[in-house]
Structure formats: structure tokens, C-alpha cells
């Protein structure tokens with residue numbers, strides 16, 4: 157086997173919230189599990205004037221906060237030896253010299269540039285990296301969301317990055333794809349013969365994808381008010397999850413085999429007409445209520461929010477997929493802030509038995525259901541009916557819990573750990589290709605435009621609930637209900 161080349165992971169935005177909250181903790185765990193090569197270096201980049209020791213001290217302080225009980229001083233010490241810092245202003249070409257000096261120390265290294273900054277800096281960073289001759293043909297660049305505000309701006313970012321990096325060098329992160337249950341869904345679907353015959357309109361009644369947060373906009377009001385739930389969550393995370401559920405079996409797990417199938421689903425999503433926007437979409441905005449027993453302010457009272465803001469903090473959609481496999485099967489998508497619970501889950505509701513021999517009418521309530529949960533815990537449950545012990549034939553719902561933690565006792569990698577490993581190994585399967593991203597924008601844009609044209613305000617909902625009542629009406633018009641209402 158070829159000896160792996162030494163890795164230089166350069167994090168632009170290396171002092172930022174994402175780097176401290178997610179990236180360094182993920183790299184620390186990989187280090188502790190001996191998954192980083194001994195020579196791997198992590199170079200934080202920002203404008204702040206720090207030296208290596210200053211960066212290590214700052215990172216240590218933040219790591220204690222974000223790693224909590226996982227922080228071990230001796231492990232951190234050996235991890236910190238990998239850390240370095242380069243003071244660079246992304247907008248100033250001549251400030252890339254310090255970084256060039258660092259990287260020039262080992263020209264044979266494999267370079268990964270992680271752009272954990274505002275996307276408005278992506279173009280300048282890529283341009284200046286190239287001018288400083290830091291981009292090798294096999295260098296990789298990782299792009300954080302949000303990649304644009306709409307189709308035109310996402311194209312512009314992709315064009316600008318694409319001038320300096322080939323598509324096979326670009327890793328667009330959607331961290332939901334790095335979550336273990338999502339990958340297990342792929343394994344369950346395509347590694348077992350059991351599910352595939354049932355995974356179609358004849359046996360699936362509806363699919364529900366929910367990503368609900370309990371928190372409000374926290375300190376990110378200014379950012380969020382310009383974005384909203386549709387752009388922040390639906391365009392990327394929810395549509396990617398929908399693709400994983402709905403795609404045809406790819407010929408292999410190779411990146412383009414998988415991404416081709418996801419793209420076909422995005423292109424097969426039935427576009428929303430103006431009438432559909434009124435009947436198949438709900439957008440909401442939270443007002444004051446309670447969360448975990450504590451009173452919380454409404455969205456319009458949060459810091460950084462325009463007092464007359466029409467930004468949605470909740471979206472529910474009924475999507476349809478124009479394929480033979482899924483014709484007529486509604487895919488309900490829902491996401492929101494200040495919801496009753498923190499939940500991220502995919503629910504596959506199967507049809508009821510065609511005829512019940514047990515004297516009770518077959519009911520959707522008792523139909524089989526598969527629940528893939530990403531939050532708060534990572535589980536896959538199959539809901540079945542079984543006979544209740546006793547002298548009468550009485551059926552009772554039971555939950556078959558596929559307990560992967562029990563079955564595989566090894567530590568489960570967090571999404572960012574898994575995705576960082578994939579970047580280092582050059583595996584693009586779990587990263588979003590440009591055409592997928594653009595197809596997703598093409599589908600959501602008419603919905604956003606429809607809302608804007610209607611001039612209506614988002615429907616209010618009380619913080620700590622499951623969203624506006626119109627959200628319940630969305631499945632109930634088909635005689636269905638959301639998972640938590642069962």
C-alpha cells in the first residue's frame with residue numbers, strides 16, 4: 157500500500173463558531189481514535205493576530221467548553237501539537253504569504269482547504285490561493301452552507317470556486333448525510349432484500365421528514381432573518397434526506413452513481429404552481445410561548461430581527477415525485493424553530509393490511525411504520541403489530557428497535573468526523589454535487605416566490621408547539637396525520 161501523504165488541513169474561519177463547536181472537536185476525536193495520520197497538521201486561518209501558541213490556547217479553552225466530558229488534558233496536549241495558525245485576511249492577496257510559507261514547508265503534502273467563513277469570501281479565498289500557487293491538482297476544497305441565497309447566487313459561487321477547483325475537488329457539506337442513521341438507511345435499503353420490494357407506491361402510504369428544533373434563532377438573528385427556514389433547512393438538508401429515501405438503487409456506492417440517482421429524484425419533484433403554494437405549503441413564524449417550561453419571546457422580539465419581518469421560522473410542504481415508484485405517495489416535509497421537541501426523523505408509513513382477519517378494521521394507526529431518528533437519539537425502529545400475551549387474540553403495537561449501539565459496540569462517529577474522514581480519503585459520495593444543488597434551488601424557488609407574491613404574513617404559531625394548525629391540515633386532507641399525532 158502507498159504511504160499516505162502528510163495532510164495539511166487549512167481551516168479558513170479557524171477561530172469561528174463552527175470551527176470551535178464542530179470541526180476541532182471532530183478532529184480531536186479522530187486524533188484520539190488514531191484516525192489521523194501522524195503527520196496531519198491543522199492550520200487555523202483568520203484575521204485575528206495570533207501565533208501558534210495563542211491559537212492553541214484559544215482552541216483549548218473552547219474545546220473544554222464544547223467537548224465537555226470528552227475533553228482529556230493529555231489527549232488534547234498531543235492533539236494541540238498538530239495545530240498551527242496563519243493570520244490571513246481573505247480579501248488581501250498579499251496576506252496569503254504566511255500561509256504559503258507554512259504550506260511551502262512540505263510541498264508534497266495533501267492540501268485540504270475548509271472554507272468555514274461567510275460564502276461571500278469563498279471567491280476571494282480561492283482566487284488568492286491560486287495566485288499564491290497553493291492549489292495543486294489534487295487539492296480539495298470543502299464548502300460550508302449556505303451556498304447562495306437562490307439559484308443565481310449559488311451559480312455565481314459555484315462558478316467562482318469552479319474557476320480554481322475542478323468539480324471532483326469540491327466537497328459541499330451537508331452534515332445530515334454524515335449522520336449514522338442516514339447511512340444506515342442506505343445500508344438497510346440496499347444491503348437487504350427485505351425492504352426493496354415494499355419500498356414503493358404499492359406499499360408505502362406516505363413519507364414524513366421532520367427536522368424540528370426547540371431553540372429559537374439564538375444569537376444568529378441577523379443572519380437568520382435574511383435566510384429563513386426554507387433556505388436554511390429545506391433546500392439542503394430536507395431535500396437531501398428525501399433523495400436518500402426516494403432514489404432508485406444506484407449501481408454502486410461510487411460518488412457519481414449515488415449522486416446521479418439523487419439528482420433524478422430532485423428533477424422528478426413536481427414543481428409547485430401558484431395554486432400549489434396555497435394548498436401544499438405552510439409557512440409559519442413563532443410568537444411568544446414556552447420552551448422546556450420557560451417563557452420565551454416571539455421571533456419578532458428576538459435581537460437582530462426586523463420588527464415587521466416576514467421571514468418564516470417554520471415550513472411544511474407536501475411534495476410529490478413524478479416517478480413510477482412514487483406516483484401518488486405524498487412526501488411531507490417539515491422543519492421549524494421553537495418547536496415542541498428537538499426531533500430529526502424520517503418516517504415511512506406503510507399501507508394497512510388489505511384485509512384484517514382479527515375482527516378489527518384495518519386502520520392506518522396500526523399500519524407498519526419505519527422510523528429513522530437522527531435526533532435526539534440515533535435509532536431505527538420498526539413498528540409492527542403482535543399478539544398481546546393472554547387467552548384472547550388481541551393485537552398490540554410493538555416496536556422493533558434496531559439497536560446499532562448494542563449490535564456494534566464501537567464508538568459511532570459524529571457527522572463531521574465521518575465527513576472529514578471522507579474528505580481526507582477523497583470520497584465524494586456523501587457530498588452534494590453542483591447539479592444536485594442547483595436542481596434543489598430550482599424546486600424551492602417558485603415556492604419562495606409564491607409566498608412573496610401573495611404578500612401574506614407567515615402564519616403565527618406559539619413557541620413550544622408543533623407549528624401552525626395549518627400544518628396539521630396538510631396531511632389531514634389526505635386522511636393522514638403527522639407522526640407525533642398518532
Ligand code: NAP
Nearest residue numbers: 169170171172173174202203204245246272273274275300
Ligand atoms: P463566525 O463565528 O462568524 O466565524 C467567522 C470566521 O471567519 C472567524 O474565524 C473570522 O475570524 C473569519 N473571518 C471573517 N472574515 C475574514 C476574512 N476577511 N479573512 C479571513 N478570515 C475571516 O461564523 P461561523 O458560525 O463559524 O460560520 C462560518 C460559516 O459556516 C458561515 O457561512 C455559516 O453560515 C456556516 N455554518 C455555521 C454553522 C455553525 O454552527 N456555526 C453551521 C453550519 C454552517 P476573524 O474575524 O478573526 O477574521
